[in-house]
Amino acid sequence: MLTIGELAEHAGVTVKTVRFYSDSGLLPAASRSAGGHRRYHPEALDRLRMIRSLRALDLPVPEVGRALERDDVLEDVIADQLRELGSHLAALRWREAALRLLRDCTPSERAERLRLIGAVSTPPSTASLARFWRRWLPVRMPAAAVSAFLDHAVPEPPADPTPQQVLTFARLHALVSGDCGGGPLPQPAAHRRDEGVRPAVLYAGLAEAYALAGPQLQKGHSPHGGEALDCFVGAYAQAGGVRDTPAFRHRLSALLAADPRIDEYWRLTAQLHDDSPPTPGAGHDWLCTALDAEVARVSA
Missing domain, CATH: 1.10.490 (Globin-like)
Known part of the structure; x- marks a missing residue:
């Protein structure tokens, strides 16, 4: 059995860290000494190292707890984190391209471009484009037919956009969100x-x-x-x-x-x-x- 100090020393962390994970339920003590001090099985060292690895990936404590229970849960947690990270990276790439667009334009262009870019979420959403088409298409269109059309008519924003692509998407968003997107649409x-x-x-x-x-x-x-x-x-x-x-x-x-x-x-x-x-x-x-x-x- 290991004391809290021995476990912390073997894992290369502080006693405070071990105590925090214990109090959070991630690293329960096996028993307590006659004096009330925590005692841990040697296997707790591997669990503590796993906790540190998961936390190093910025997984929240509740997600770490879920991931430690079963391997299939760990796979789900990793997939969720990858999706979230992908969204953050897409937002950063979009912001970078937008800033480059503003940096490289003339002062007379900057006000309009700021207005266009400011109306688009980061990362950008195609919801406004889909709404435009749902109002344009016949009201009695079956849902499957509408979805098939939207797949072709609604472009996905580039994953790693150029400044010009940021401007183009912002103009597209403004087009479907302006007067033609807010009032009755002329139907074919x-x-x-x-x-x-x-x-x-x-x-x-x-x-x-x-x-x-x-x-x-x-x-x-x-x-x-x-x-x-x-x-x-x-x-x-x-x-x-x-x-x-x-x-x-x-x-x-x-x-x-x-x-x-x-x-x-x-x-x-x-x-x-x-x-x-x-x-x-x-x-x-x-x-x-x-x-x-x-x-x-x-x-x-």
């Missing part, structure tokens, strides 16, 4: 209740069409007819329960030309991740242009 015709469109069918077909058009955009090909355009038009036809005919394509071209546009959103999204696939907005514009060209050619 296909979103309106009186059009009789099945939104889940429409957006599933559009996602497939955008995926087909993506490689064409990346290669720099001009908008043209083909599988991607047929899939695009077919999505609107199937969603509305009509046939894909030349007359339908003509009507669809006019309908899409009258829809409200959010080009600035897609432009900023594309700037945020230069190496990402084309945005749904870019795919939509490419396919609309291809449809307009085909309708004009047929009508000529």
Whole structure:
């Protein structure tokens, strides 16, 4: 059996430290001497070293207590701490890039950039972007279809941003949080209740069409007819329960030309991740242009 002083000496800590862990329940004494002094089993030395190691990683005392009970709990505690640390590191990287952005701009730019950056949480959240799209999408969209669309439409903030990416995300946040994000949003015709469109069918077909058009955009090909355009038009036809005919394509071209546009959103999204696939907005514009060209050619 070890006295509290012997245990502290072997572990390289103070008696006060051993007493603190004992009083916290992390290192209970095996017994007490006739004089009331604590006595510890030799195995307590290994436990004390484990406690010190965990505390050196900044684990709170309650988490250390949980981690000492079972190995699987220790794994959960480590995973939780890694997530928390990752969030702290992301916040620090974001702050560093924001400070560099402010340092390197002109005095005339600084006030606007401070306003934009100050409106974004650290680390940044995509909640405002998701809210924007939930209000833009048809109200009767199934939850699974909404989630699938948000996965493509809402960009994740860069883990290690450049100053320019910080500014771009701040502008994106301001765009969806400003007047267009606070008042009623103009809806595309296909979103309106009186059009009789099945939104889940429409957006599933559009996602497939955008995926087909993506490689064409990346290669720099001009908008043209083909599988991607047929899939695009077919999505609107199937969603509305009509046939894909030349007359339908003509009507669809006019309908899409009258829809409200959010080009600035897609432009900023594309700037945020230069190496990402084309945005749904870019795919939509490419396919609309291809449809307009085909309708004009047929009508000529």
